[in-house]
């Protein structure tokens with residue numbers, strides 16, 4: 001049963017506390033002891049030609065993040081089709097050994113599958129058998145978890161000339177030898193004294209490795225960097241927002257941008273605009289498109305009190321890949337105050353629009369409008385809402401700007417707004433089903449209650465969104481609530497079909513020439529649909545909730561479909577909406593690979609059942625209330641609203657009784673730091689810890705009461 005009332009509306013928030021990770025200095029690249037670090041580099045595969053021509057020359061591989069440079073996630077493989085997809089079965093399983101979120105797109109080249117997992121681990125497997133060839137753990141200090149808004153995830157690696165490139169949660173970029181998994185070079189791409197992290201996949205373009213970063217919830221300045229793939233040297237860096245205007249700007253583009261920031265001292269907090277996910281290269285136009293994120297803080301009033309568009313927040317930027325020079329920009333959400341990032345995956349395609357063949361870029365960013373841009377110029381061709389949108393009335397086709405709805409610019413008074421901060425679509429990749437011409441979007445409908453935090457002050461290293469997190473995480477926003485696979489006609493800008501899912505947070509999408517669309521779901525299934533109609537043709541248990549996108553590849557004439565299953569990501573931590581299946585059997589992080597007639601079975605296991613022993617609640621109401629507030633400031637982003645866990649991080653109502661006596665050690669002394677539980681020594685006082693314990697125990701008692709009420713009538717009907 002949907003637990004609507006309890007569900008947190010999309011608070012991809014987090015309360016961070018500890019800054020820095022003590023993880024090395026910045027620049028230059030450190031060559032790691034590898035005697036043959038460059039030998040064979042120039043001749044090894046896949047090279048630039050392979051990456052550029054992947055669509056035609058590598059039909060059975062998955063060479064880069066979105067399969068080809070256009071990032072359509074469309075595979076020409078058609079052995080698995082509408083007629084036989086029901087015969088799909090598990091070919092093999094790889095246990096990643098982690099229990100946190102898995103978001104990566106695996107890559108396949110030459111019979112080897114390269115994947116990444118929680119804490120930025122990298123693994124190479126025989127793509128036919130799942131046999132592990134090597135595994136590389138970059139040893140990310142677990143204390144970094146405190147600077148992560150949305151789980152300790154990684155969205156994938158890049159392959160180039162015999163190397164595997166991966167960004168790590170603590171801000172490093174590492175080149176590994178694809179054969180051995182040995183590091184060749186590594187470079188710190190961020191300032192470790194600021195709360196930067198990396199979760200996105202690098203891309204390789206013309207001998208350069210491109211990497212962005214995250215951290216705008218805590219307070220950083222966004223940028224994208226290009227490193228020489230061979231040596232790890234920094235080639236260029238493009239900052240997405242201006243720094244202190246009293247200092248020289250790094251580029252003319254930033255001098256222009258600075259005129260759109262008014263008042264305030266945004267550079268102290270950082271300004272935001274992080275490039276935390278989407279980057280797409282167009283070899284024909286020699287343009288690199290990057291999507292930028294929200295502001296730091298979220299609300300314009302707090303970072304640019306005089307108004308303005310705050311360029312280049314929430315924008316699509318077209319850069320020259322050789323120099324990082326800005327060629328054009330299109331801002332989807334001028335003056336963003338809603339966490340409406342434009343970092344969502346972008347797809348390049350050619351579409352016939354108004355009788356003309358256009359080279360387009362398509363994006364369904366968080367703000368709820370589906371954009372079709374002319375990618376040569378950045379001209380807006382069309383933008384229509386693909387989910388319910390209440391912050392803007394429409395996008396004006398003349399100006400290319402949204403027309404704000406009344407109340408969209410919220411202040412201290414609570415405003416229910418759709419989409420919420422999770423967006424109408426988040427990082428989960430969409431795909432372009434070329435044969436039907438439909439874009440398949442893992443969409444969601446979730447409002448959120450926004451209110452400015454009147455007591456906002458900058459706390460370096462902590463969460464600095466500037467919104468009232470208690471309001472956001474405990475109130476019920478207006479509008480619908482749900483998730484669905486949406487087939488969208490990008491030319492007519494209209495919905496063609498939709499398949500509703502039980503929860504909003506589902507997996508990315510794969511399209512194939514077999515007339516199919518594949519998606520894993522938040523209800524712990526892996527499914528396939530007829531691309532033309534959305535008819536469900538296949539569904540199988542995935543063991544745990546799925547958020548990652550599937551890929552497909554072919555080896556020895558046999559087609560495989562593969563995906564990571566591991567419930568997680570911001571929604572999973574902060575939603576109190578765990579899949580029942582995940583709760584029942586635990587969150588086992590696995591790579592599942594299917595083929596026709598596959599006969600492997602998922603292991604069946606069950607998590608220990610919890611029956612909370614009574615612990616007397618002695619605290620007074622005032623202490624519980626204080627605990628409620630502290631909890632929803634510092635704990636909600638990982639342990640869930642009202643202390644209801646999301647299925648991956650412990651539910652604080654269900655601990656063994658002695659645990660409640662160890663709060664001091666756990667919260668103040670960092671007893672569980674190495675397992676990803678931050679220390680709050682810098683932020684909390686002893687009385688806060690008492691209040692937190694009182695609140696959590698009160699919630700535990702409420703759970704006991706609810707459980708006994710549930711089981712009372714049932715107990716007469718069942719034997720035990």
Ligand code: HEC
Pocket residue numbers: 015145146631634635636637638639649650652655659663666667672675676677678680692
């Ligand atoms: C950045 C995410 C994050 C935040 C924020 C966070 N925790 Fe945790 N917490 C974790 C993780 C991960 C674990 C599990 C560690 C482990 O596996 O032992 C954990 C474990 C715990 C445990 C021990 C649970 C057990 O199974 O014994 C307690 C108690 C706890 N947290 C309390 C809190 C409180 C109170 C707050 C707010 C002040 C908080 N946490 C904030 C991530 C977080």
